[in-house]
Amino acid sequence: MLLVNKVRYIVVGAGQRGRGYAQFILNNPDKAELVGVAEPRDFYRRKLGDEHNIARDNLCTDWQHLAQREKFADAVIIATQDQMHRAPAEAFTSKGYHILLEKPMAVNEQDCRAIIHAIKKNKVIFAVGHVLRYTPYTIKFKQILDSGRIGEIVSIQHLEPVGYWHQAHSYVRGNWCKETDSTFMLMSKSCHDIDWIRYIAGSKCRKVSSFGNLKHFRKENKPAKAAGRCLDCEIEKQCPYSAVKNYIGMFKAGHTIWPVSYITSDVTLDGLKKALREGPYGVCVYDCNNDVVDHQVVNLLFENGVTASFTMTAFTKFDHRKTRIFGTKGQIEGNGSKIEVYDFVTDQTEVINTDASSNGIVGGHGGGDQGLMERFTAAVQKNDRTLVLSGPDETLESHRIVFAAEMSRIEDKVIIFE
Numbered sequence: 081m082l083l084v085n086k087v088r089y090i091v092v093g094a095g096q097r098g099r100g101y102a103q104f105i106l107n108n109p110d111k112a113e114l115v116g117v118a119e120p121r122d123f124y125r126r127k128l129g130d131e132h133n134i135a136r137d138n139l140c141t142d143w144q145h146l147a148q149r150e151k152f153a154d155a156v157i158i159a160t161q162d163q164m165h166r167a168p169a170e171a172f173t174s175k176g177y178h179i180l181l182e183k184p185m186a187v188n189e190q191d192c193r194a195i196i197h198a199i200k201k202n203k204v205i206f207a208v209g210h211v212l213r214y215t216p217y218t219i220k221f222k223q224i225l226d227s228g229r230i231g232e233i234v235s236i237q238h239l240e241p242v243g244y245w246h247q248a249h250s251y252v253r254g255n256w257c258k259e260t261d262s263t264f265m266l267m268s269k270s271c272h273d274i275d276w277i278r279y280i281a282g283s284k285c286r287k288v289s290s291f292g293n294l295k296h297f298r299k300e301n302k303p304a305k306a307a308g309r310c311l312d313c314e315i316e317k318q319c320p321y322s323a324v325k326n327y328i329g330m331f332k333a334g335h336t337i338w339p340v341s342y343i344t345s346d347v348t349l350d351g352l353k354k355a356l357r358e359g360p361y362g363v364c365v366y367d368c369n370n371d372v373v374d375h376q377v378v379n380l381l382f383e384n385g386v387t388a389s390f391t392m393t394a395f396t397k398f399d400h401r402k403t404r405i406f407g408t409k410g411q412i413e414g415n416g417s418k419i420e421v422y423d424f425v426t427d428q429t430e431v432i433n434t435d436a437s438s439n440g441i442v443g444g445h446g447g448g449d450q451g452l453m454e455r456f457t458a459a460v461q462k463n464d465r466t467l468v469l470s471g472p473d474e475t476l477e478s479h480r481i482v483f484a485a486e487m488s489r490i491e492d493k494v495i496i497f498e
């Protein structure tokens with residue numbers, strides 16, 4: 081039975097992710113409506129308000145102003161910075177709002193547990209932005225595995241190729257470069273990869289070990305002739321991490337969305353030059369205040385005997401994730417857009433193409449952002465939490481695996497789950 085004709089949303093945090101989810105609402109006016117925005121930056125708050133024709137009283141710099149009011153929407157999308165998730169999640173949940181929370185859920189286990197406690201106590205529908213579960217690719221991948229075509233899963237290899245310029249943008253120069261300002265790299269970038277592996281393995285995790293470090297983006301690796309800013313550097317044309325190449329170059333090639341639009345609201349040549357001259361995105365990658373790792377491996381043992389290895393590395397082209405799964409009757413390989421299934425019995429390989437098209441942020445992650453918003457919106461419309469592909473307990477579990485992996489890396493020991 082349809083309980084809500086059109087889901088009324090509030091967006092808390094109108095940055096890249098918040099605006100991306102709001103784009104789904106704009107594209108689907110028959111299913112959803114954006115009725116409130118909380119965002120401290122005037123430009124992004126007003127822009128979203130104008131795009132969605134939101135009443136001025138529902139545009140606030142502080143989410144608390146909206147949370148303190150009588151309930152006037154059905155669901156809240158929380159897309160603040162990672163360490164700011166707990167307070168709005170608890171506040172809006174206590175008012176009965178359903179919650180779509182951008183990943184990671186929180187940056188420590190205590191806050192994760194508090195959020196899950198609030199969700200269960202108030203019996204609201206809850207989803208975390210583990211968008212990899214919702215791609216057409218993953219849906220097809222999971223169907224093949226569940227059909228038994230490769231027998232029982234024995235082991236999993238999974239690679240996240242962050243991309244050399246993406247690492248420089250987000251995790252050397254950007255908001256996620258320093259652990260104390262955000263969280264550790266594995267949580268900020270790869271928590272949905274660990275969640276995806278847990279989803280595919282289909283079992284609780286038993287043991288975790290991990291290794292990794294900050295190898296390259298360090299002051300001692302700065303070339304002798306390099307300047308403090310790329311605009312002043314005589315060797316920037318030979319540097320793969322040049323901000324001139326990676327922002328102005330993209331702009332001149334006609335690329336005006338992320339990451340170009342992320343470093344300034346004035347997406348013009350003069351606006352970009354000003355941002356690179358004055359802001360963090362024009363600083364030499366060897367002079368930044370970064371401390372998160374640039375490569376890491378994680379090894380997992382699940383209770384059903386499945387083993388998995390995960391590699392996150394900066395030093396790749398910006399590309400689809402790549403996975404190999406080995407079973408008792410065959411193996412399966414995928415890269416986000418193509419799946420190859422090899423059958424031991426017939427000695428044949430089948431190639432299956434999946435739709436990995438991207439339409440901005442809404443179509444990002446191989447369509448996972450779109451899929452998550454479709455499923456969550458339908459779940460709220462029908463009051464059916466089963467439409468969300470991961471429940472609160474499983475979401476907490478996958479976050480705990482990530483915390484355990486980082487503990488293993490730091491303390492140099494195997495973590496055993498009790």
